[in-house]
Each structure stands twice: as C-alpha cells, then as structure tokens.
Amino acid sequence: MIRHTSSLFALAAALLVTTPGFAQTTDAAAPEAAAPDEASAIVVTAKTTRSATAIAQAEIQKILPGISPLKAIQTLPGVLYITADPWGYNEQNAQIFIHGFAGNQLGYTMDGIPLGDQSYGNYNGLSPQRAVISENVARIVVATGAGDLATASNSNLGGTVETFSSNPLATLGVQATQTVGSYDTSRTFVRIDTGTFGGNNSAYISGARQRARAWDFNGIQGGYQANAKFVHDDHVGKLTLYFDYNDFTQPNEDATTFFKPSAGGTASAVQLYTPYTKPFFYPDFTTYRGSYLSPLGNSPSAEGGNYRNYYSDAQRTDYLGYARYDAHLSQHVTWSTTGYFHHNDGAGVVAGPLGQSITTAQAYLDPAYATLPTNCRFASNANGVKPAACTALTAAQASASGAALVAATGGSGLITRTTEYRIDREGVISALAIDAGAHRIELGGWFEHNSTTQWRRWYGVDVNNPASSTPYIRPLEAAAPLFTQYQGDARINTLQLHVQDTWQALDQLVVQAGFKTSAQWADGRFPVQPKLGSLSGLTGGLPEGKINTLRWFLPAAGATYDFNGHE
Template sequence: MACMPKIRPLSLSIALILSSHAVLASSDEIEEVSVIAKKISYANHQIDTSMTQQQNTVSSVLGLMDNLPGISINEGDAFGGDDWSTSITMRGFSIDGNQQQLGMTVDGIPNGGSNYGGGAKANRYLETENLATVEVGQGTADLASASLEALGGTFNFVSIDPSSEKQTTIAYTTGDHDASRYFVRHQTGQVLGHTRAYISYSQTDTSRWIGEGSNGGTTKQHAEFKFISDFEQLSITGRLSFDDVEEDNYNSVSIAQFKQTPDWDQLTWNWTGVPHFDQMFAEGWSTLRENTLGYLKFDYALSSTSSLTFTPYLHKNSGRGDWIPPYLVKAVDENGLPTHQGGSVQSKYGFTDLAGNALSPSQGCESSYSWPWESGNLLHSACYPADAVPVMSYRHTHYKKDRFGVLADYQVMLQNHDIKVGLWYEDDERTESRDWHKVIDARVYHHFDQTPYWTQYKNVFNTDTLKLYVQDSINFSDFTLNLGAQKYMVDIEKHDQFGLTPSTRVNSDSDVLLSAGAVYQLSHELELFAGFSENFAAIKNEVLERDASTLTDIVPETAENIDLGVRFSNLDWQVSATVYSIEFDNRITFIAPGSDTGGIDYTVGTNGQYINVGGIESQGLELSAKYQVDQNLSVYSSYTMNDSTYIGNAPGFNAGDKVIDSVDDMFVISTDYTQGNLRSGLSAKYTGERGAAESYTVVDFNLGYSQSLEDAMFESVDIAFVVNNLFDKRYLSTGTGTGETFFIGGPRTATITLTANF
C-alpha cells in the first residue's frame, strides 16, 4: 500500500502554485475543476468544459480527465496524437495495447472498443470545443452503459447541445513541435421554429517531439454535426462525426535506454539506405484511421411520469498500421510450395544480386555481424558482395469495422419507485488483413509497390450483442435504495477469407449480473453511499485471431466492485471520499509465440494464444475536494491510493505481484484565479512508481484573456496561452502492458490560441 511520504516531491510545485497568484493578474471568470457527484450509490465524478483551460486545444479530450481521482492518462505524444502510445489506467484496470478493461461511450453511444486494431477511443469522435463534460463512473458501471469492456468503470463523453442563439466561432492555435490547428463552428440558432444545430470542422498538424526533419507527426481532419428538434412530446437529437487521421507512432524504450538517452525513443529521421537502421525510420511507423459515427435519438414523453427512448446508431471504421521490416520474406503453403496468400514464412533475406535473386551471407559472418534480433538472418552489408542490393518490406495491417446498433429504454415513476427497463443490440463486423509490399529501392527511400507480394491473412469477425437490464431506484425520503440486474448475450464468429482454417464460433454470454446500492442523506450538505455490482467483459473477437487459443477453455472476464463513500457540498466546498474493493476474475491474456528474436518479430501473424490467468485484486482510497476561497480564487485537489495485485500465477508474473503499469498513489493540486477579463491557472500532478518506472511530477500553466466587444466586427475575442510540463520533466509515462518497456512522456510544450466569435 502506498504511503504519504511519496508525495514529498510535490512540495516545490505546490509552493510555486500558491505563490504564483501574487504576481498573476485577475479576471472575473474562474477556471474550475467541477467535482459533481450524481445521486447514485457508487463513486462518480464529472468535469465541465472549464477544465479544458488546463489543456491546449490541440490535445485529445482523453487528457481532460487526468486530474480526477483514480485516473491516470498517459500519452507518448505531447498532444496525445498517437493512439499507439496512449493508455488509461483506473483502479488497476487498463486501456492499452493489450487490454481493454474500461468502458467508453460518446453521448451514451458505445465506441466500438478501445483497442488499437479496429477500435476507437473518444478522441476519434469529439473535439475539445464540442465537449460538454465527461462522466466518470469509477469501479462500478452504470447499468445503462453500452459496453463490452466495463470491468473497472466507464467514461461517457458528452457533446455540447446546439445553442438557441446564432453564432460563428473561428479559432487558430500555434505552438511547439510545429503545431498548427484551425477550428470553425457555426451555430444556426433556432430555425424552423423547433430546431437548432451546429456544424464544426478542424484541421490539426503537429510533428513528433522527438527528432527533426523527417521525424513524422500527426495530420488530422475532423468534422461534427449535431441538431436537436423539440416538438410537443417528442425530442429528436441527431449527431454525426467524421475523423480522418494519420499518426506516426512513438517507440517504447527500456529503463536502461531511457536513462542513457531520456529524449530519444530509438526511432530515426534520416534515411540511410541501410535496412538494419531504416527499419526504425519514424515515418514508417504509422497509424491511419477514418471513423464515422452517427446516431438519432428519439425521446418521447408518454406521460408526465413515463418516457420511451429509442436510439439507432451506425459506425464505420477503416485504416491500417504500418511497419518496415528490413527484409523480404518467402512464403510457402502447407505443401512447401511458394504462395502469395496465406501459408507461413519459409525464409527471410535482406540482400539480392542485381538480378533480384536472394543472397546468403558469406561464411564466418555470424560471429562478427549477427544482431540479436536477426540471429540466423544476417543483414550486415559486410557479409555480402559490394554490388549486393539491400531490400525491405512495407508491412500493412488493414482494419475495417462496420457496426449497427440500437439503444432503447422505458422509464416510469410509480409512487416512490423510479424504474428503468432497457436493451442494447449491436451487430459488429470487423475485418483484419495483413499484406507485405516490396520497398521499390531501399537505398533511396521507403516508397513501396502498391501491389503486395504476400498477403499473410484475412479474417472477418462477426459479433452479435444483446444486453437486457432493469433497475429500480426506491426513494424513502432521506434514504434511496438502488437495485438492478443485467445480462449480456454475445456470439462471436470468425471466418478465414482464404478458406485455410474452418470457421470458429464462441459464445460469450454472461450470468445475470446483480447490483445494489444505497444513498443516505444525512443533511442537505452531506450524504453517505454504498454500492455493489457484478461487472462483465465479453471475450474479445481478437481471441479468435489466434489459431492456438482453445476457445472451449476461455470464459468471459468478470469483476465484483464494492464502493463505500461520503459526499459533502455547500457554497464553498465540494468534497468526495471513496474506499473501494474489487476482485477481477478470469483475466484473459495473450501468450506470445516462442521466438528466437530479441526485438521486433514482424512475421508474427495468427500465432500465439489467449488464456484465462487468474485475476486481480484492488483496494484503495480516492479523495477529491474543491474549495472556493473567494470570488476570484479556487483550489482543487485529489488523492488516490491504490493497491492492485495479481491472483494466481501466469507467464510474466506471480500471485501477489503488483499489477503491471498500475499506479500506487497519485496527488493533484490545482489553483485557478480570475480578475476582470484575465484568468490564470497552475496545476501539478504527482504519479507514483509503476514497477521499474520512477515517480514523476508534471506542472501545467495557463493564462488567458477574453473581451466582449460592442459595435464591432466580432462579438468577443479570446486569447489562451498554455504550457504543459512547465519544468520540462523527463519521465516514462505509458507502459506497454509488459512491465519491461515504456513510452517517454512529452516535454515542455507551449501553445497559444486565438478565438473570435461573431
């Protein structure tokens, strides 16, 4: 269990925060971190849009939750512009490259999974200017939440509603690392007597903060449209978002590599013509994605005490992930004959003669020039004739997903009962394939032949989901009792498009999952709450990718969550405290195939397997408090103490070991000061040790000025200056789920945003 002395590194930062207000000018608008607890029986926190002032507009909406208790958001990119290096942890549960244990929705619409291969986190659907709030349910998930991953809690990202007033907003951001962002939004105001809407567009460009020149970066186009039409008893809400992004990734590093060069992730930015080095060329490590999500919500008031809601939605996802292996491969079928589709790798070669024939290394080279990750496949030019031609591949993994679903619920109040009955249905088709392209001339650049020379695999996964739930909130004056039950029925199928392996099907139904809780209102300002829930995560369709997985032996993951807490709120204070205990069973993990390589094994296809390996126990304490000192100054703080350990032995860990990448303790303090039209804020977050990764403290600063104008071209103008990681701390942020490598956290990054409304 973490102990308080670990917070001592914050002392300097806290002093700086408090003393800064002696020299900062004031404004009449206070930057807040709102801690709003719903009338529910489990830990719940909510942020409002003022929290965006602590982050620059180029950043991802995911980072806005980072100061809430229990949550750690880690991103390798300075702006959160790399999904590959992004992770979220909460109470020992994670969203990262290997695990998806936390649910995520946008306006209550399921995101389709948060994994890298065909999933999409909330930042693919929503920009910061269009965010109203993020509703966080730590530990216990809302029964109505539509997610197959909500073992340890849920995040619901809520978009703003259209305004009844007509307005156009234009904003431009520029900053470090070649950051440039344009944003425009038009609010129609009330039209047709019953409808209001907005449409927005943004374009974002940044460079990787590591390296210079051809060091890669992010290019993103994003558009959103939303309308609300209100009739007598019917309200219709529609929303459509489109996101097209190309991200060059970051590489994870070991502790030793970080200590040697804390500002380099081992990727390069100069093409050398030597495949051994150019396999690490940053622009060859890429994520390309398009996401389109739309829904229509029909909310019908049947009477003054009952309502019916029906929400169909559609999601289309496509893209690919890139790597540049330093060789070509020869693939053969099950009979040992050359093939361009399916099969396995017979050999790899890194050099050819002038006619294109594969060359073998000269004798005696192995002892002098073999690299650990290419033992037996020597790629050093000294082992080949002077006129040998180096060759490389450009490996693409293609992702595509089409989802159609519907959410429906009926809610009625009967005396002191508030009853809600609902369902969630979704049909999900995901396609994944991998092909290898020849780099045309590895001596020149990574331009590749558009026609692949080998397609390694192509699989289609179909997932049908039906969730039924019922909940009753019974009000006895100062005492509220919450009861609920839910059940998931999930069927998953895999189809090999090459017809080389038989179709596979697995049932991932849940038992009936129960929840219960109570809220006792001691006074107008103080309430106690307690909650218990059984949570569930279905078997992922990624499990079916692996031919060795024994599906009859794999069962869905489950978790039992208990929360006990207190909330206090008055004009000056908002305080929340929660103790929790969680037992997570039947954890599914991936066991990689045996390999004699010590680095990247580019040829791994559908090898390896998934198995259930014990579980996780988590206990902890979460505290948050906001104090309004006066009309100008507010102070916010949160503290998390978490102890997560493994149950059972498995490859990579033993029973009782700390959960990889889980954080023992976190501490946040943030102050916001306003005077007139000027606003300022300073915040610091301490993150404790995660295995071999050391603790660190990051400080952010923001300063802004807004001005309303009369009889001018613009209604108002605003300027916002934000510096993240003010003291340029070098630290390891995101883990890879292995406990051995981590992504390096972003350096000091400054941006300035100019906004005009008219």
C-alpha cells in the first residue's frame, strides 16, 4: 500500500510546464534495481540477492514538493525517519533506521558518489538533500540486507540508500513551481533544459530557494541550491558532468533531556523538569537577557539541563561535482570511471547562557584561573557564585569575578559556541562490467582522499549590537573569536576494491558471490589543544596519531530463487 502524508498546508502550483516530467533514469543505476516506469510509484525488485525498493520522482514530489530523499523513503516498510521539519532537511534533529540498522551503519550515494555516514557534523560527506535538488531526483533506491560490495561506502553494514539525479530532457523546456503554505512557507524551483543540441548533447541548469518558519519558534529554515548537468551520449560511450551548490541555514530544535533515576533511586524536581519543547527566544534579545537570564548570565536553576538557548543553528555550504565516462569497449564489456570532488564549509552554532558554559569560558577569560584553587572555580550555571568549599574567595569577590566574565564576553550574559567545519574530498570510482552470458562479472575500485578540519570556537555576544548575533550570519564573519578551544585536523585515504560474479544458474535461480577490500589510512592531529580543565573529563591532551584499518578479504555470497515471478 502506498501511503501519502502531508506535513503542512502546502499548495504547489505549476506556473509553466513545457516539457514532460523529470522521471528520467541515469546509466549509473544499480543493476539490482531497474528504473521504474512513470506508471509505477514504488517498484520492488530482487534481481540479485538483495531486495531493493525504488521510489520514482513523481511519487517523491507527491509526498511534499521539495522533500528530502531520506524523508521520502519513510513511506517504505522497515524505514523509520525522524526529523523536526516537514521536508526532512534539518540534520541535527534527524534519525534514520532501516530494518534495525542505524543511520551510520548504512551506505549513501548520489549517482554513485559517496555521501558519508550521515552523522550530524560528520567529516566525510553531506546529506542527499544537499547533493541534489529534490525536484531533480529521478528515483531513490533502498537496498536492504547486507552491504553491497560495489557501494562506495565504508559504513554500509546494513544496506544502502542510493539517490539518482534525472538526466537532461531531449526537448527544450522550462519548469517552474512555487509552493506556499503555513508558517510563511515558500519554495521556488526553476529548471531550464536545453534539449538535444550538437547531435548528442543535452544539459540543464536549475535552482531552488526555500524559506519556512519553524513551528514553535521564530527561526527561518532554508536557503539556496543550484544544479547543472551535461550529458554527451553516442555509440562510443557516455560522458556525464554534474555540479551542485547549496547554502543552507537550519535553526535547530533543542532536544529535551529526560532523567531516569537508578533502580530504587529518586529524582529531584529539577531532574524531572521535562518540557515538551524548548523554543528559542530569538529574536527577542531583550526578554532573554532581562527576564530569563540572571545578570551574571545564569539560566533558571529550576530548569536544570533543560534550559533554553537564545538560538541554535546549522549553517552549511557545499560544492559537489563529478565527471563520469561510461565506455562501451565492446558489446559485452563496459568500463565506467568517475572522478569527483566535494568542498564543504559550515558551522554549528549555539548562542546561550554564559553560565552554562562557564567551566570552559573561565579557563580562558579569567586572568586568575591558573592560580585559582580548583574548589574556587565556578560550577556549571553558577557564574559569580562562590562554591561552598571555596575558602580563598569571598562571595563579593566571586560575584565581581563573574561580572568581569560577563563584560569579557560582550556584557550580555550570553556566549556563542561554534563547531566550524571544513571538508575537502577528491576521489575516483571505476568499474569494469563483463556480460558473459549466464555470468555478469564486475571488477571495481574506489579511492578517496579526504582532508578535514574542525574548530571549536567561542564568541562574545555584544549587548550593544545584538543584530550581529543571529542564525543567519556566520559568527566568524561578524567578529573574531574570543578563543579557539581546540582544532582537529585529519587526513584520510580510503581504498575499496571489489570483485563479484552474478550467475544466472537457472531461470529461477540467481547466485552472487564476491569479495571486497576495505582499507583506510588515517592521520589525526590537534594543532590547538584545549586548556586543562576546559573540557569535561579530559585530564591530558586530545589523542593524536595514525590509525590504519586494513581488511583485504571480506567475502559475501547470496542466492535468490524466484518461485512464481513475485515471490
């Protein structure tokens, strides 16, 4: 059964359509999941030893125009996807499970390009919705079971989610759609197809803009995205060029923390405080400072760990591109090679109470910190409050020290924490397919070099210039950081080789066997180490060094017997 869902009162109006729908296919399709025709919304196949379910473009957009690929597949059996926004774009609040496997145990690709493990703030990829505009998705293939040998992923223990972009159309045309709805929703999509030109060439360029207010606070989620694709197809082979750009800002929903006492234990009223939501105050700076925070930047003690931040958001910018050539070496031999690159820079931002971060801030901003007895350092959410065990300070001295820390962070009682990201990936994927009658043999490899950096930085919030503290500006663009707590660099080389044979033993019986290698060489360093005492639970520096993971023979085998054409 196909189940349709609607997450908001959305109206999609086709302003101008002069070409057919975009439910096209790409030659990069996985062999176990043939592209569904336009009359089929969901197609289940088991042509190899793994079942696969494909959702076509028309069905994807029917759920909600602009929906993310991962949100779209939640309609399938065995898939659970949880997110905080109707489109499934918000990544911090997202979780996915497929037949019991968690998100970071699955493999993800777009036109065969690896997208990483989809962990929030990961080091090795980007989400499918950032890799391709939703309206340009031709289909999504969900392959369940054990990991596919040919998938360019080192996390696909439990299956893959493959997204395929549509090909340019053969006729010149323009598509433009506008979606409007509640919560100030507006999504605009425009695509221009050149049609076939120069004999065997075709291309398109497209763009999308999305804007929608969060359901329980005044944060605008969305951004801009652009795609371009070129295809040259002749009897010798097929050349495909693809480019994606996106710039997204996603204000986040803060999660509620639930306290569970130990067996026979009890919980205090503060521990049991569990609000249904914790909406941000932004842009009400005056109320947040004057009515919610104390003058020293502490949040209400009755709320415990479920305090409210001023705002939090994820800011991401990506450039992704690939060039693929599918060479027809003979009638039965095809060689496909893809080179790709991906650059990402982004920031995860939290602007909130200084008191909740005082154990870090004091280590860097209090001139007396190094000589201050350990039992006189401020506890969490207790800026300016003399610890009971402290005898080296008076209450007045502790209060004055707390006030100085407020002044050092902008005088507002707030402080902004960021995790800032950089990812630079380059890779090559190549596969040779031989059709030898009853046998289809494939040999392939994937190599990727990944250079990535993360910075943990802290910024002041100027009481006289609250407009500079907003989810829509990168903190580093507004002011220099107060301090960088740590910086982590990693250089990772990944090599994956595979060989597999798919044997049509009988009309009803398919046997597949093969193996792959999985090798990683990682070198991680921390050019900036945190100060002692500024990172909870850390007594020394953050660990550095090299880790090499080499598994040269990982076999896989399976068989499928077709009893009656569909069982």
